Each structure stands twice: as structure tokens, then as C-alpha cells.
Amino acid sequence: MTVLTSLQVSAVLSYLIAIAVPALDAVFPVLPSETAIIALGVATAGSTDPRVALLVACCAVGAFLGDNLSYLLGRRFGPWAERRFFPGGKGARRRAWAERSLERFGMQLIVVCRFFPGGRTAVTLCCGLVGYPRRRFVFATALAGSIWAVYSFFLGRLGGKAFEDRPWAGFAVAFGVTIAVSGLVEVMRRIMRSREQSGRRHAGQVESDDPGQDQADRDHLHGGHPVAEEDHAGYGRPGGPDPGPDRVRGSDLELAQRDSQQGEAQQRACGEADCRP
Helix, strand or coil, X not given: CHHHHCCCCCCHHHHHHHHHHHHHHCCCCCCCHHHHHHHHHHHCCCXXXXXXXXXXXXXXHHHHHHHHHHHHHHHHCHHHHHHXXXXXXXXXXXXXXXXXXXXXXXXXXXXXXXXXXXXXXXXXXXXXXXXXXXXXXXXXHHHHHHHHHHHHHHHHHHHHHHCCCCXXXXXXXXXXXXXXXXXXXXXXXXXXXXXXXXXXXXXXXXXXXXXXXXXXXXXXXXXXXXXXHHHHHCCXXXXXXXXXXXXXXXXXXXXXXXXXXXXXXXXXXXXXXXXXX
16 A cells, blocks of 8 residues: 555656656566556546646656667667567567568557567667668657557556555556456457468469469460460561461462462473474
8 A cells, every 4th residue: 555655646756657667668678667657547546636647748758768768779789789689589580570560560560569568679679770760750659658658547547446445456457457458469469460471371372383384274265376376476487487388378379379380481491492303
């Protein structure tokens, strides 16, 4: 009880926690930033002090600072950050997922990544590593921090009001709701990743097929035949295939008849010369 009762809107400690814990949670994920903000909401559940809005704003500022600190680490200290936050094969898979998702969803991912485990650190660091546009990142993290702060704080306030005589029960219920929401988001992420992997495997199978393996069927469907097409392709060119007697048409027929008549005339002239004494 003493812990929750000490987190009031009049206490400086409340504002320090609201800023510091969400900010450091980006680079030290073990810090319970969401738990701390829910606790602040539970502790101030019965208060109507207008400074509650200031407390929520401090939570949003802390989340914004943490995201941009993570971006700065990835941008300025890329090799160290990659070794520190993406070690081994599991870390490489997390970074690959973050890069693919960032390329596909952009700012939407930066907002949503706050609601599934480990997503915030992976995505914000990856934004710095790949050089994601700074202005877009700042806008997305400002929006994400505001949504997250309002969601977590007022969820705690609802739990505190529902269990006014038992603040810890209200805290437990609010915290359970956040776990359920995070779990639902994680399940959706896994389903989308499974579909994406299945689509890539299918695309790889299609690309590996021989594009010419069904050429005979396509020729049949189009009413053609490869041998006939080759024969027509060479028709009329020097050295091309002989069109044959049954394929001679038009001027070619006249030329053939003229050559035949000249040959017969030469034969008759030669025969007359041989008959003369």
C-alpha cells in the first residue's frame, strides 16, 4: 500500500518515474515501463487534480525520448548496437523480421510495435541501423508514445476505480489486461509471419519451374507447331528452307514456269544443232 500511496500527482517521484522508466526501457527492456505507468494510474485513480494530465504528458515524453535514444544508438553506434541487442542467430532473425516489417508497414509498425514483447527495442534500433528517415520516425514515435501513455495510464485508473478498496487488485486486473492485449498482438504477428513465409515459399516454387516445359501444350493451344513455325520463319530468306512445289504461290510460280520454258528451249536448240550435217 505504501508504494502506491506514495505515487500521487503531488509527488516529484511520480514525475521522475513517468519520464525515466519509459525512456530507459527502450535500451534496458528489463525495466517495467508499462507496469510503472499502470501503477501511476492506479495510485491516482481517485484524484481529480488537473496535474494528472501533466503526469500523462510526462509518460508520453519519456516514451518518446526512449524511442529516439534507441534510434540514436542504432544510427551512431551501429556495429556495437547490433552486437549488443541482436546477438546470435535469434538476434539476427529478430533484426531480419524488423527490417522486413519496417519496409512493408513503415510508420504503422513503429506505432504498433509498442504493444508486443521486444518489438519496441527491435524496431527502433533497426530504424537507426537502416537509416530510416528521421522526420517520419520522430512523428511516428510522438504518436506512439502518446497513444501508449494514455492507454496504460487510464487502464490503471479504471482498475483503481473498480477496486477502490483494493488498489493491488485493480493493479493486477489492469496489468492482466495489458498482458492479454500484448499476447493478442503477438499471436496476430506470428500468424502474419507464417503467411508471409508460406507466400515466399510458394513464390520460390513458381520461379523455379522451367518456363519452357509446357511449350508443346502452348503451341497446341495456339494452333501452331514449332517445326512449321521454323519453316515459315525461314521462308523467303537466302539459305532458308525450300518452300516445296506445293507451297509456291504468285510471283514465285511465274518465275518457276519461266525457268522451265527457258530450259526446254535450250534443249531443243541443242538438239537441232546436233542434227545438222
